[in-house]
Each structure stands twice: as structure tokens, then as C-alpha cells.
Amino acid sequence: MTVGTTRNGAVRIAFETLGPRDGRPLLLVMGLDSPMQWWPDGFCTLLAEHGFLVARFDNRDSGLSGRCLSRYTAMDMVDDEAAVLDALGWPSAHVVGASLGASLALGLAVRYPERVRTIVTLMGLPAGFGAVARQVRPFGLLRLALLTARHPATAQEDLRLQAGMARMLASPAHPFDEQWAFATARAVRAAAPGDPGAARRQLAAMGRGAGLLRRAGEVTAPLLAVQGADDPLIRPSAAAALVRQVPDAQSVLYAGMGHEIPQHLWAAIAGEIARHADRPWPAGSSTATRPVSRRV
Structure with a gap:
């Protein structure tokens, strides 16, 4: 991966790219307090093999990006996405957001519709308090909150905690890749120390966006929403x-x-992302005639 940095005002944003230099631009937006290494390298490589120039980045308050101890908003985080596009010289891009990153991807499409070609949300939520409340799993959120409330005393305990959270979020229908989880946790901590307050500040920002993240109906970019049947949170x-x-x-x-x-x-998800980008939609608009839901 090629590493670079850019700025949105005073905030430094770190990003990496992978893939053919003339590939279709694809921006990956990760979730709550999750540095870009949680986008699996092998998954990014598959996307590059589909002809994408892949960019992943650390949201503010995570990884190598700058810490923001003062108040910021969801609009600031959306502008961080736009700053990465600017740094890469991309007038527009296909955008994939995971978890909280799915909301940020939708926010980018609302705030800067001309910059988003297509959107894929992974493990995302609908907009609006009532809609969100109906779709979350309270017990899963409680389990995650109890894990994140722990304060590891040693580096090894910290790695075990990160791997434990990844295990808790995984489906029980397949063997958990413990080796990958620990390797990713080590890479995350080798890049930058953790910040116990980062998740709280990012969540607070989601509520301070002048309604930006509640305006899903204004999205004009073609959207594909991907969800797991065994998601313990959603x-x-x-x-x-x-x-x-x-x-x-x-x-x-x-x-x-x-x-x-x-x-x-x-391979299946990378293929869905590529097929979604390949469909002959005009830039900035959807030509589908009705919502379609599939179970795989």
C-alpha cells in the first residue's frame, strides 16, 4: 500500500492506496474507532483485481489521523472523506462504507452528490432514530459496550481485547480467524496507540450533523446495501x-x-461491489425501477 496524508483544516487524515493507477477510484470508509487496517488486505487486493484503485483511510480520531479533543460534527467527518478525494485528485469515486462508515458514505452522497458514483453499505443502518431503534440488537450492543469499557493494563491484554471484539462480531457459522484478528490488532497498534475516548467522540459527532445523516431519501447515487444474517449488532x-x-x-x-x-x-462481496459499479447508470443517478432485496 502507498501511504499518504492530507488535511481537512487543522486535522491530518492518513490514507493508503492499492491497485492500478488507472483503475476506477474506490473509497473505503471504516466504522467506529476502527483504523483502516480493519479493511482486510486480501479483500482490498480482490477489489484491486476487479480494476479498482482502492483508497482506505483512518477517520479522524483513529489510527494515524489526527486526534480531535474539541467538538466536531458528522459534517466534519464527511468533509474528511472529501479531503481524501481531493488529495487523490478524484473528482468522484465509488464509495463503500462499513458500519458507522456506511452512514458517513451516505452523508458524503448527500453533501457532495456530484462526487459519489455509486455507494455500497456494509452492515449499515437506516436513517432516523425510530428506524435505527427498530434495527439494532440491544443485547449485542450491551456485550460490545462491556468489552469496550475495559481498560487493558498491558499491550498483550489490549491485543486480546481487540481480537475478542472481532470474535464477538463474527458469525458463529464459520471458524473465527484468530490469527488474522491478532495480526490486524498488532498492525493497528504498531501504527498508532489507541485512544479510549475516540469512540465516544465519534459517536457524539454523529448526533451533531445538522440532520445530514437523516437525509437518506436525498441520495441519488445508486445504492447497494449489504447485510449479514448473523450480525450480532444489527x-x-x-x-x-x-x-x-x-x-x-x-x-x-x-x-x-x-x-x-x-x-x-x-470474493462474493468484492464481486457485488464490482457489478454494482459496472452497471450502466448515469453518473449521479439511479436507473433501477424498484427496490430489490436478495438473500444469498
Whole structure:
């Protein structure tokens, strides 16, 4: 991966690229307090093999990007995405967002519609408090909150905690890749220390966006919502709920997928992203005639 940095105002944003220099631009947006290494390298390589020039980046307050102890908003985080596009010289890009990153991807499409060619959301939620409340799994959120509330005393405990969270989010339908989880956790901590307050600040920002993340109905870029049937945080119906909010969107539900991008589905999900980008839609608009939901 080629590493670079850019700035949105005073905030430094770190990013990496992989793939053919003349490839179709693809921006990956990761979730809550999750540095870019949580996009699996093998998955990124598959996307590059589909002809994408892949860019992944650290959201502010995570990884190698700058820490923001003062208040910021969801619009600031969306502008961080735009700053990465600017740094790469991309007038527009295909955008894939995971978990909280799915909301940020939708926010980019609302705030800068001309810059988003297509969107794929992974493990995303519909917009609006009521819609979100109906789609989350309270017990799963409680389990995650208890894990994140721990304060590891040693570096090894920190690695075990990160790997434990990845295990908790994974589907029980496939063997958990413990080796990959620990290797990714080590790479994350080797790049930058953790920040116990980062997740809280990012979540707070989501509520301070002047309604930006509640305007899914304004999205005009073609949307594909991907959800796992075994997601412990979000109900399987979440993708279909998002599809009902975004004009002419489509959804795919995968069995054997939790709140994760599992290796046994890398090829399938990368293929869906490529097919979604390949469809002959005009830039900035969808030509589908009705919402479509599929279970795989």
C-alpha cells in the first residue's frame, strides 16, 4: 500500500492506496474507532483485481489521523472523506462504507452528490432514530459496550481485547480467524496507540450533523446495501429498511456473515461491489425501477 496524508483544516487524515493507477477510484470508509487496517488486505487486493484503485483511510480520531479533543460534527467527518478525494485528485469515486462508515458514505452522497458514483453499505443502518431503534440488537450492543469499557493494563491484554471484539462480531457459522484478528490488532497498534475516548467522540459527532445523516431519501447515487444474517449488532432487516428510504436502491443479505467482512465471502462481496459499479447508470443517478432485496 502507498501511504499518504492530507488535511481537512487543522486535522491530518492518513490514507493508503492499492491497485492500478488507472483503475476506477474506490473509497473505503471504516466504522467506529476502527483504523483502516480493519479493511482486510486480501479483500482490498480482490477489489484491486476487479480494476479498482482502492483508497482506505483512518477517520479522524483513529489510527494515524489526527486526534480531535474539541467538538466536531458528522459534517466534519464527511468533509474528511472529501479531503481524501481531493488529495487523490478524484473528482468522484465509488464509495463503500462499513458500519458507522456506511452512514458517513451516505452523508458524503448527500453533501457532495456530484462526487459519489455509486455507494455500497456494509452492515449499515437506516436513517432516523425510530428506524435505527427498530434495527439494532440491544443485547449485542450491551456485550460490545462491556468489552469496550475495559481498560487493558498491558499491550498483550489490549491485543486480546481487540481480537475478542472481532470474535464477538463474527458469525458463529464459520471458524473465527484468530490469527488474522491478532495480526490486524498488532498492525493497528504498531501504527498508532489507541485512544479510549475516540469512540465516544465519534459517536457524539454523529448526533451533531445538522440532520445530514437523516437525509437518506436525498441520495441519488445508486445504492447497494449489504447485510449479514448473523450480525450480532444489527438485525437482518436493516438493509431492506435502508433500501426503502433510498430511491431505487437494492440489498443483499448474506448467510454466515456477522458484523464483519469474513474471508469466505471476500470474493462474493468484492464481486457485488464490482457489478454494482459496472452497471450502466448515469453518473449521479439511479436507473433501477424498484427496490430489490436478495438473500444469498
